Amino acid sequence: MSSPENHPAGNPQDSTRPGSGSKPSSPEAGQSRPAGSPAPGQSRPAGSQPSATPGASSRTATPSSDPKTAAKSSKKASKPKSAKGEWGVFRTVVVLVGLILAGFGAYYLITGTSGLPDTDIGNPSPTLESQFRFFAAMMVGVGAAFITIGVKFEWANMLWMVCLMVFIGGIGRVLSWAFSGTPHFMMIILMVIELAFPAALLVWHRYIAKTTEIRNEYAARG
Numbered sequence: 001m002s003s004p005e006n007h008p009a010g011n012p013q014d015s016t017r018p019g020s021g022s023k024p025s026s027p028e029a030g031q032s033r034p035a036g037s038p039a040p041g042q043s044r045p046a047g048s049q050p051s052a053t054p055g056a057s058s059r060t061a062t063p064s065s066d067p068k069t070a071a072k073s074s075k076k077a078s079k080p081k082s083a084k085g086e087w088g089v090f091r092t093v094v095v096l097v098g099l100i101l102a103g104f105g106a107y108y109l110i111t112g113t114s115g116l117p118d119t120d121i122g123n124p125s126p127t128l129e130s131q132f133r134f135f136a137a138m139m140v141g142v143g144a145a146f147i148t149i150g151v152k153f154e155w156a157n158m159l160w161m162v163c164l165m166v167f168i169g170g171i172g173r174v175l176s177w178a179f180s181g182t183p184h185f186m187m188i189i190l191m192v193i194e195l196a197f198p199a200a201l202l203v204w205h206r207y208i209a210k211t212t213e214i215r216n217e218y219a220a221r222g
Contacts, residue, residue: 086208086212087153087212090208091150091151094150095147097197098143098145098146098148101166102140102142102147104143105140105142108132108133108136108139109133109136112124112129113129117184117186145162156205159205163198163199164198166197166198169194170190170191170192170193173194174191177191
């Protein structure tokens with residue numbers, strides 16, 4: 001018999017050390033693997049995410065996928081809300097101005113130069129009469145433009161154009177006064193109105209638009 005001395009005692013750790021070809025031990029019985037975790041020896045596919053916990057989808061709000069609804073909401077957010085009271089008064093004044101201009105133009109279109117105050121023209125020149133009635137018709141057109149802008153209010157930028165036309169007409173009266181003498185006082189009153197009113201109307205329009213924009217900005221902030 002060989003003695004124990006010829007067989008040295010093995011290292012106690014050698015019994016628990018895995019061999020080179022051994023596989024790691026599987027999880028003990030009774031231990032559950034977390035949901036979504038790969039099994040031992042299996043790698044998770046690239047880009048894959050762990051499964052979401054139940055109820056997470058209910059917490060996150062899904063954005064609206066309807067493009068029409070999104071377009072309408074963005075359009076409503078970008079469109080400023082106008083003060084109905086201020087814009088209503090402004091549009092009423094614009095319509096009244098158009099009615100007055102169209103009325104004067106229609107009157108001179110029918111009567112011609114004989115409808116002018118303080119005139120002693122027995123036999124007016126046909127050329128003068130033709131030109132006068134033509135500009136009377138233009139006056140009717142400018143009044144109709146004011147009325148259209150005031151009623152529909154979709155061409156607010158055209159308001160600047162028609163106001164400029166009336167202002168230039170007032171400058172024409174100034175030139176007539178300078179080169180041909182003092183006209184009837186009624187023409188002087190019209191000259192002052194034609195020079196002052198278009199500028200005042202445009203300043204009023206700009207004031208309402210600016211105050212409405214500032215009011216909407218404060219309302220959007222909360």
